[in-house]
Amino acid sequence: MDLGIKGKTALVCASSKGLGKGCAMALAAEGVNLVINARGADALEATAGAIRQAHGVEVTAVAADITTEDGRAKVLEACGQIDILVNNAGGPPPGFWPDWEREDFIKALDSNMLTPIALIKALVPGMIDRGWGRVVNITSASVKSPIGQLGLSNSARAGLTGYVAGTARQVCGKGVIMNNLLPGSHDTDRIKSLTQATMKREGISEEEAIAKRNAANPTGHIGTAEDFGAVCAFMCSDYVNFMVGQNILLDGGAFNSTMG
Secondary structure (H helix, E strand, C coil): CCCCCCCCEEEECCCCCHHHHHHHHHHHHCCCEEEEEECCHHHHHHHHHHHHHHHCCCEEEEECCCCCHHHHHHHHHHHCCCCEEEECCCCCCCCCHHHCCHHHHHHHHHHHHHHHHHHHHHHHHHHHHHCCEEEEEECCHHHCCCCHHHHHHHHHHHHHHHHHHHHHHHHHHHCEEEEEEEECCECCHHHHHHHHHHHHHHCCCHHHHHHHHHHCCCCCCCECHHHHHHHHHHHCCCCCCCCCCCEEEECCCCCCCCCC
16 A cells, blocks of 8 residues: 655654654655654664665664754754654653652653654644645553553643644644554563563562563553554555544553543
């Protein structure tokens, strides 16, 4: 299936590994040129090389912390014309509600709410001028089904979801389609860290923690970055002109609801 985006250019944030890399790979497979970003230069360059070799697209790699003003400025300077924006950033650490102070929430908001908003404000006007654009914000399944130990993430990502709900409906008539993609458990470093936290909290082995995690999902396993990337690529395609401000949950059925 041709998604109609060959020759477009995408900025994919936090894309040296994990879900961001899955998205970058899937877009490259559709012939999309890329600007990819992460803090670690070595992993980022390795990913850029792998994408170029596999798909022959142009890849610009910018090592920077996208959650800082300086980092965003560095990335945006390298961008040029961007048709597709995939917002992504690692979530704040797990914890317990009495331990979080104002500074913890400010840091979470900067990373998981204000950074995506800043990139939307920087890049969407150009998309509007050209009459075509796609924005996919990677948030979390916790937006729909909050996870107690991820209260910082619950709060910041829910704030972004509210912003997108209004903004998406203001720009869709100008050819810019904006939606959110909500991952459940996928095989990434983030899930590995949460597994370690479960082991410590419950005093169980890694094998027991993994078995417990997998058993909690109706599929009996967690997702892959490749599957996630394929859904992201579709949400960036020419076929989503009537999908506006939606929260697409990709969690293997873990969220149990008749109406979503």
